[in-house]
Amino acid sequence: MRTPIMAALLVLAGAVQAADKPPLRYVEKVDNLLGATMPVTEFQDTLGAALARQLGRKVEYVKLPRNRIMAALENGDGDVLCSYLPEWLPGDVDWTRAFIPISEVVVSSPRVKAPATVAELRGKRLGMVLGFRYPELEKILGQDYIRDDAPSAALSVRKWLAGRFDYLVVPRNVIDKQLSKGALPRGYHILTVYEVKTKCAVSRKSQISAADFNNAIEALDKAGELTKILKLR
Structure with a gap:
């Protein structure tokens, strides 16, 4: 049985692990209109945070207009972008399994x-x-x-x-x-x-592979957390 002390140690170990790794750079599309940036959705923020936690990293949101999101992945300025398909957003990237x-x-x-x-x-x-x-x-x-x-x-x-x-x-x-x-x-x-079910685009210059993201998605699914996140869309 997991004691409160053991649970606290596991949380601490996860925090130390996250501090040792570069953050997950989660790319989000935002719309800039007349100088005002429209807020991103709760779904995207929550999914980014959940994936980062499963990967043992902190999350850093890279908020960009639509015409710059693929370039950020191709240049290695971001790690992942979710809720797209290759035919919607062609580019030199890898893709996770479909789940959104x-x-x-x-x-x-x-x-x-x-x-x-x-x-x-x-x-x-x-x-x-x-x-x-x-x-x-x-x-x-x-x-x-x-x-x-x-x-x-x-x-x-x-x-x-x-x-x-x-x-x-x-x-x-x-x-x-x-x-x-x-x-x-x-x-x-x-x-x-x-x-259709959409995927996440993964930068080929990222330290995190599409297989790593698939494992994180699978873990969220098995824990029942993915279902809760998808309800936020």
């Missing part, structure tokens, strides 16, 4: 007929995020649509609510948050584009 569920949807305004399929969006103006790729949607539509970009998903939602366009392409969890706040108009419609 993401669902992308099209939300239609109440003033238009709800599309039954993605193909019915051909030629339509779609609210999207600047610099973000939509490969699953493009498999169906090609380039036969008009992009109306915003710097972030949150601002894209605002533009849609303001009537700037009728069709909004966003992750499902973004809409769920709006729904919980009662911010969505009556009569809106949701069409799922795809559901």
Whole structure:
């Protein structure tokens, strides 16, 4: 049986181990608008801290705009970036196993007929995020649509609510948050584009390998902690 003294010694040993290793540099995408940095999500902060703890390291958050996150990994200025797939963010990096569920949807305004399929969006103006790729949607539509970009998903939602366009392409969890706040108009419609599990991109110049991260993810999963973290999305 683990005594309070033994538990304290284990915590102390972990702290000493973390102090001996360089911190885990967890890259987070942030949106800088008019000089104001939008806060990152609780999910990303919590996942970064949990991975660092499993790896016996402290965590250091590297907060960058979207157009600099892959360069940070390729240059060795960060160790890991989560919630992406190689086809969304191509680069000279390694990838962990897939474990973060993401669902992308099209939300239609109440003033238009709800599309039954993605193909019915051909030629339509779609609210999207600047610099973000939509490969699953493009498999169906090609380039036969008009992009109306915003710097972030949150601002894209605002533009849609303001009537700037009728069709909004966003992750499902973004809409769920709006729904919980009662911010969505009556009569809106949701069409799922795809559901997938995303991964973490790992710098090839990092001291921590993709296999190390996979082991940490597995440990969090077995402990039941990963399920709690994923609920924060």
